[in-house]
Amino acid sequence: MVSRKTTHASVSPKGSLETLSQREVQQLRETGSGSVYALFRQCALAILNTGSHSDNAKTILEAYPDFEIRIHQQDRGIRLELLNAPADAFVDGEMIASTREMLFSALRDIVYTESELAHQRVDFSSSQGITDYVFHLLRNARTLRPGVEPKMVVCWGGHSIGHEEYKYTKTVGHELGLRGLDICTGCGPGVMKGPMKGATIAHAKQRNVGGRYLGLTEPGIIAAEAPNPIVNELVILPDIEKRLEAFVRVGHGIIIFPGGAGTAEELLYLLGILMHPDNRDLPFPLILTGPRSASAYLQQLHDFIGATLGSDAQQRYQIILHDPAQVAREMAQGIKAVTQFRRERNDAFHFNWLLKIDEQFQHPFEPTHDNMANLKLTREQPVHELAAHLRRAFSGIVSGNVKDQGIRRIEQHGPYRLAGDKAIMQPLDRLLQAFVEQHRMKLPGNTAYVPCYQLVD
Structure with a gap:
């Protein structure tokens, strides 16, 4: 060593x-x-x-x-x-x-x-109780700013992207910053750093001294992805589900850049929520973007969503290729719609109370071998529930790739086994194989990737 x-x-x-x-x-x-x-x-x-x-x-x-x-x-x-x-x-x-x-x-x-937890002040038996818990965690961290108009853009994507993709995230962040928008990411390297870096320069150009660079993480992730130094507000949520809920409650729009299994997990989480019938009319701008070199990645992700969740899920996002200014313009316009919607319904600007999140997206998923094997990867369920199970599958893969406990489980028991309908497993196999071929599972230059999973029809 x-x-x-x-x-x-x-x-x-x-x-x-x-x-x-x-x-x-x-x-x-x-x-x-x-x-x-x-x-x-x-x-x-x-x-x-x-x-x-x-x-x-x-x-x-x-x-x-x-x-x-x-x-x-x-x-x-x-x-x-x-x-x-x-x-x-x-x-x-x-x-x-x-x-x-x-x-x-x-x-x-x-x-x-x-x-x-020690004083048992949290009601984990209801969806509203869990949401209240997330609210109190964010309020205690002084993250919530009542009265400030919506301008927080969440950026998701990979921590081990290539140089060209990283430069693109900086340019998008710069365009967002020029329009007075703040940045929220998972606080680590790669896509979690690039938009913040670009926005920092733009905020300086616009003499915006109050620019916010919010990093939301959880113990298993922060141990694998140390925070980047641009973060000026760090919040550690207790688990991945509370972290994901915090993103969609404080964010007013989300941009997804190229990434790997963790990025797919985040996209499936959000689409599963947006596909819930109660959220049908709720505005939530969602953009998938990247440089020209990422066109194959974006198309593969788009095809996977279409093959598993259907065309309705594909309608919940835009794909913008190699046009940072257009990404920022569309996001700024989308946030204006969010602002108007919340004004009309008297909803808070700083916390998205009206967004319905089903309990299956809120309870922690422990990626043991048994739990991974028992995931319901079939079409015999509502589409938002299938999204929840697919999200858990990718969460387990992330754990097996980078989290200490997940790595040790794979070392002890071998790879996870995922089983489901052929119509689900084949697109999943194609997407994961593309991630491996594009070096999106590990940092480029590492030894050859050894999958922590096996797929079974």
Whole structure:
């Protein structure tokens, strides 16, 4: 294993948790052992590795086996003592400011989540209860800005895209920023960084000093995809389902760039929601885009949606090829329709309460071998329910590719087995094979991809 430079440091809050009650301080001190501490350690290590090119959580964790965090109480707050921390997170002995902000954002979100669960204040038995939970998590993180007109654009796509596709995401982000739009992504590299980088320059040109670069993640993802340094608001949701719901509740429109299994998961999640009968008339601008070199990818994804979910699902999005300005114009126009719709129905600008999300999209899916094998990949169900099962299939593949627990499951039990109708499995096979051939499953340059799944008719 390559030797990594480490350092010892002591840091105090900035950006989050500047003031704490005595009860909160005591609560934080009690996280020094057990699963909560392990979770915070994992997230902290990922944040301190911002800029790392590794997309393997297991590799990052094993690279710093002696990394330790000690939590000390002091007047009206806390201090973190970091032992054997990645040296790249510091400049001349001082932690980089954005890294420090994100470190305490992670602590804020993890402690708040545990507090809510410990006091049993969350109603997981109903869809509305889960949505309320997501709302409170975002409000606690000061993400919700009442009174601000809609302008948050969510950008989804791959973390390991090629250079040309990455440049394209920056150009699109620049066009969005010139029109005063903010950016929300999964906070990592690739598509999660490019639009933010482009928007940063555009906001500077327009003298927009309040530009928002919101990153939404969850513990399993952040460990594999360290946050990029442009993120100025980081929120860690407890699981992938809460993260996905947060995206569609705070976002006013979504742009999907080229990616891999995780991008397909996100698209299926959103289409499954939009295909629900209750959401038929709800405006939600959705654009799939990429440079000319990504035309085959976009066509493959479009064909897969048509073959599995049908033409009605294809009508819920636009495909715009190699035209960043047009993407931004269409998104800005779509958000105007969202604004008008919410005004007419007296819905909040900062949280999409009217969007109906079925419970099967809200409950966490644990990608065990049994759960993956039992997915219902057949046409004998409503189309939005098929989308939910397909979304879970891609979620499991993402887990087997990059998440620590998923990688270990594959090492122990072999690949997942997915079974279903031939009319579903054949398009799925074609799409996954295209991802492999285009190096969309792993970072280019890695060893040959070994599938973590097997498909069975």
